[in-house]
Amino acid sequence: MAAGSIVVDFPSMGAALCFPNLESLLRDSASGFLSAVSAAPAPGAADLTNFHRVFSRVLSTYSDPPLEVVWFFSALSFHDRPDDLRSLLQLLSAFAASSPGAAKPLALLAPVVSELFHSDKPRRETEAVVEAVLSYISICSSRPAPSSTEGTTADAVRLLPAFGDLVKVWSVRHSRERCPFQVLFPLAGDEARRELMKEGCSVDYLAGVVLVEAFLLRLCLKVQNATGVPRSELQKELKIWAVSSIPVFQSHQFFGVLLNMLLNSPLPVYSLVSADDEILVRDVLYDSLILVDYSFINNGAGVDLLPVYVSRLIITLDAVNDARRKGDQGRAVSFINAFSTSNIPNFLIKWATCQAGSGALSKPICNTPQAILSMCKYGTTSLVFIYHVLWTVYSSRNVYVFFSQSGLLTLKIRGSKCLEITVLGL
Template sequence: MAAGSIVVDFPSMGAACCFSSLESLLRDSTSRFLAAVSAAPDPDLTNFRSLFSRVLNTYPDPPLEAVWFFSALSFHDAPGDLRNLLHLLSAFTASSRSVTKPLALLAPVVSELFHSAKPRRETEALVEAVLSYISICSSRGPAGGEGASADAGSLLPAFGELVKVWSVRHSRDRCPFQVLFPLAGEDARRELMREGCNVAFLAGVVVAEAFLLRLCLKVQGAAGVPRAELQKELRIWAVSSISVFQNQQFFGVLLNMLVNRPLPVYSLLSADDEILVRDILYDALILVDYSFINKGAEVDQADSSLLPLFVSRLLITHDAINDARSKGDQGRAMSFMNAFFTSNIPTYFAKWATCQAGFNQLSKPAAVTPQALLSMYRYGIMHLNFQ
C-alpha cells in the first residue's frame, strides 16, 4: 500500500480534504455513502466514482478495500447486473501477483447471487461462471516472492465498515456480516469480524460459500432423482471441485461448517436436503485423501498451524462414523473408519503429541481410533494448561 496522505476534493464541502491514509479515506467515504443512500433512494454518486477512480489509478495493484468500495458504487447504478460486477472485480486483479486476493474480491458477487430473485437457471449459470473463475485463479498455484507476501496480507481495520456498503441494499437491521456472508457460518463470520483477519481466510470463505451455493442449487434442481443416485453424482462433483480448488482455507471452512450443526443452508434447503448435503460433504471430505491438505503434515514435527484443520478432520470423522452407525449403515461407518486408518491423521497427532510437554516419543498412538485420538488431544491440551 502506498504511504503518505491523500488529498481529495468533495465539492459538497466546498474544499479539499486531506486524509492521512487510505484507511481514513475509506472510513470517511463509507460514512458519506451510507448517509447518501439513507437520505435518497437514488443518490448522485458521481463525485464518489470520480474520486475512487483516481485513487485506484495510483496503485499498480489496487487494495481490495478500495476496489470493493468502487465496485459498490458501480453496482448501485445497475443493481442486478451480476455478470458485469464479476467482470469488473476480475479486471482489477489482472495484474495482481496474489492468488487469494482475486478470490476474496468475489464476496459481493456470491452474496448477491444468494439474495438474487433471478430464475434458478440464470442464477446457476452465474454461479458456474464464478466457480470457473475460481478454478482459473486456483490453477495459478502458490505465488512466490511478492505474490506470497500479498497472500499473507491482512484486511484493513476499515473492512468492517466496508461490509456495510454491500449489506445496506438488503438489510439495515441485521448484522452486516450475516448479510454479506450468508453461507459462511457463525465461526467464520466471527473470524472475519476480527481485526487483522487475513485475506487468505476471506478467500477461503468466499470459495466455500460459492461451492455450497452451487451444491444447494444442484439439490434444488434434482426433484425426482433417486436419493442414492443424486448423492453419488454430487459426491463426484464435490470431490472434483475440491481437487481443482486446492485451497486449505476453503477446506477448513467446510470442515468447520460440518463441526457446527446445522449447515448454514436453512434458507435454501429442507431439513431432509440439509442431511443429504451433509452426507455428501462427509463423503467428499473424509473418504478422499487430498494432497494439498497434507503439506506440512509429513515433516518430523507436525506443523502446528495445521492443528485446527486436523482437529476438525478428526471431529467430523468421529461424527460421520457415529451418524452412520445410528442409521444402521455399518458399511458406510466402516468406509469412514478405513479412510481414517489410511489417512495421515493418526501420524500427525502422534507427531503433535511428541512436541507437547510430558509426552515420550511416539510413532503412532497405542489405540488408533478417532475417539482415542480425541481423548489424547484433549489430554494434551489439559496437560499443557497445567504446566
C-alpha cells in the same frame, strides 16, 4: 497499502481533497455512502457522482489497488446497475488481473456470491452466473503462489480496520437491521463470520470463506434442481461433483473452513434447502472430506496441519456415529478405513507424544470441539482427548490403543488372541 496522506487532485476544478490516510478516506466515504443511500427518495436514486470522481482518481494511483478500494468503487458501479451481476464479476476480475497469487482475486468475489444468494432472478439465470464464478475461481486457483520477490505473501496481507465499513456498504441494499456480516456472508457460518470481524483478518482467510460459499451455493442449487431424482443416486452425483471440485481450489483455508462448518449443526444452508436436504448436503460433505485424501492438503509447505487433522478426526467420529444411528454399518466402516489408512493417526500420535514429553499433559483438558480447535491454534490440545477419540474409532474394529514406555501401541484383538501389535508415532 498507502500509509501516508491521500491527496485527490481535481485540476479542472482547481481543488483537491486531502485525507490523513487511506483508512480515513474509506471510513469517511463509507459513512457518506450510507447517508446518501438512506436519504435517497427511492432505492437506487442516491447521487453518488462525487464518490465516483474521487475513487476513480484514487484507483488510478495504484497498479494493484487494495481490496477495500476496489470494493467501494465496485459498490458505486453496482448501485447504478444492481441487476447486472456479470458486469460486477467482470469489473472485480479486471481489478484483480495484476494481483500475484489467487487469494486477493478470490476474496474480491464476496459481493458477487452474496448477491447471487440474495438474487430473485430465475434459477437458470442465477446458475449461469454461479458457473461463471466457479470457472473464474478455477482460473485463479491455478495461479502460482507469489514468490518472495513479488512482495508479501497472501497469508501475511491483512484487511484494513475499515473492512467492516465496506461490509456495511455492500449489505445495506438488503438489510439495515441484520448484522452486515450475516448479509454479505450468508453461507459462511457463525465461526467464520467471527473470524472475519476480527481486526487484521487475512485476505487468504477471506478467500477461503468466499470459496466455501460459492461451493455450497452451487451444491444447494444442484439439490434444488434434483426434484424426483432418487436420494441415493443424487448423493452419489453430488459426491462426484464435490470430489472433483475440491482439488481445483487448492486452498487449505477453504478446506479448514468447510471442516469447521461440519462441527456445527445445522449447516448454514437452511435458507436454500429443506431440513432433509440439509442432511443430504452434510452426508455429501462427510463423504467428500473423509473418504478422499487430497494431496494438496498434505503437501502444503509451511501449513499448520494440526487444526485441519484434529477437525478431520472429530468429524470422522461424528460421521461414524451418524452412519451407525442410521443403521448403515458399511458406511461407518468406510469412514473408519479411510481414517485408519490416512496420515492423520500417525501425525496426531507423533504430535501427542511430543506434547507429553514437553509436559503439556498438565494443562486443562478440553471438552468441546470448539475448545479443542481454539486450543489447537496455540499447540496445547490435550493428549487425553486425542487418545480417547482414537480409541473410540479403532475399538470398533477390535483395535485398541494403549500407552507404553515406547509410545502408543495399537493391539488387534480377536477373541483372546492378540493378532498384531503396532507402535505408532515413533
